[in-house]
Amino acid sequence: MTGMNRPGAGSVERSAAAGVDWDRALRLARAGTPAGPHLPGAVRRGAVALLRRSADDALPWAAQLTGLTAPARVAADTTEVLVVDRIGLQRANAAFLRALMERVPDPSEARPGPSEAVGRAVVSSAIAGLLGLISTRVLGQVLPADAGERGARMLLVAPNVAELQRLRDLDRIDLSAWVALHEATHVLQLAAAPWLTAHLTTQVEQVATALMRPPTPGEPTGLVRLARAVRAGATAHRGAPGDAGTPSPLLTDRLGAAEREQLAAITATMALLEGHAEAVLDAVEPSRMPSVYRLRAVLGHARDGVAGTLLERLLGVEAKQTQYVDGAAFVRGVVGRVGQAGLNAVWREPANLPRPEEIGRPEAWIERMGL
Secondary structure, X not given: OOOOEOOOOOOXXXXXXXXXXXXXXXXXXXXOOOOOOOOOHHHHHHHXXXXXXXXXXXHHHHHHHHOOXXXXXXXXXXXXXXXXXXXXXXXXHHHHHHHHHOOOEOOOOOOOOHHHHHHHHHHHHHHHHHHHHHHHHOOEEEXXXXXXXXXOEEEEEHHHHHHHHHHHOOOHHHHHHHHHHHHHHHHHHHHHOOOHHHHHHHHHHHHHHHHOOXXXXXXXXXHHHHHHHHHHHHHOOOOOOOOOOOEOHHHHOOXXXXXXXXXXXXXXXHHHHHHHHHHHHHOOOOOOOOOHHHHHHHHOOOOOOOOHHXXXXXXXXXXXXXXXXXHHHHHHHHHXXXXXXXXXXXXXXXXXXXXXXXXXXXXXXXXXXXX
16 A cells, blocks of 8 residues: 555645644553563563564565465565554554545544644544554554655464453464465565555545545534544444444544445455455464464454554444455455465456455456456
8 A cells, every 4th residue: 555654745834734633642542551461581582582583484475375475576675564552552543544535635624622622632542542452453564655665464362362362262373374365475465566555545535535525514524423433433333144243333424425435345345355364364274284274264354454443443344354355355366266376456457446345246357358
């Protein structure tokens, strides 16, 4: 997603980011987030070192499983691997969100005063809740290159990996390798499709701009509406199997047909990215990762990804597990018919991304691609 995290690029006179007190949001997120399991210093240092070693091994391994060898060489030279705690992830995600929101105009004409201060506090509190929630749930995350950076950043969240390992009595070497391989696959996706960041940025910006349209009398501002949707998404129960993910009604009634199509396209792309990573993990053999079957059973369809969970919640879309199953089924279906080389056509240009209706019908995508 190169370009999505660039403060100042495409900035507007008054942006949606101005409606958030980012320092307050980070303070609230930090205060409300447990640090994670307490580990002796030697154990903590060992866990960090293991994650770093796993990350070093993960890119060539992912390249072998995906056939994306040339992007892997680029990524090996440009990707920054960061082993972070929950606070570190919150800071990184706050910077990501702030840069994204700086691209979105806020036409609400908010003026200094009590009502503006209350609205800003509401939005800041909601962003804090989002940052705190994500920081306790994800094992790893990939963020696109920031301004002045050469490549993506792979963030591995040490306390979350340690907590899961202890809670489910998992093999710590295999778990670290699993997390790193998942994130390395997302790094390869960005390296194989250097246009992907700008493409998704444009789509998200168009949807977010529609959400920020001036309210009618009596309606909340776009930011307050967004804050309510974020809070609703943070507490929503995931749907039952077969229940497709849908945007929050707090937001969709502000969208026109074009923006709804964009939102569907964003969700389809996220399903592809996560499904691809899941299919890569499904290809791992016990000879390389002895406890892989147990990891699959425990982790299921874990979703970390290329800022996917963050974007979904920001836009009020909590995609259901079945969508990621469909994304993995799409990848497997394409690979089964035309191989990895055929699937890798998806990274060539935006037109090659699967359309929402093609995620569940890989044969339709293969036909459209002429493979």
